[in-house]
Amino acid sequence: MSVLGYLIPAALFLGLLGLAAFLWALKSGQFDDLDGAAHRILFEDDEPNPPPKQEGRKPDPRDSDKAD
Numbered sequence: 670m671s672v673l674g675y676l677i678p679a680a681l682f683l684g685l686l687g688l689a690a691f692l693w694a695l696k697s698g699q700f701d702d703l704d705g706a707a708h709r710i711l712f713e714d715d716e717p718n719p720p721p722k723q724e725g726r727k728p729d730p731r732d733s734d735k736a737d
Contacts, residue, residue: 694700
């Protein structure tokens with residue numbers, strides 16, 4: 670029964686900590702646009718992504734023939 674003397678304050682502390690974290694997230698705007706990310710993935714970007722850089726690749730001698 671004496672364990673309840675430790676568990677009840679610990680539970681209250683964790684509950685208040687969770688409430689404080691929720692209120693902080695609410696105040697900082699974490700819940701402002703819940704549907705934005707879900708809709709953003711459905712639409713095409715205006716600009717295509719640039720091709721990835723290929724660092725460390727040896728130049729292909731066949732590419733120099735095309736430049737002439």
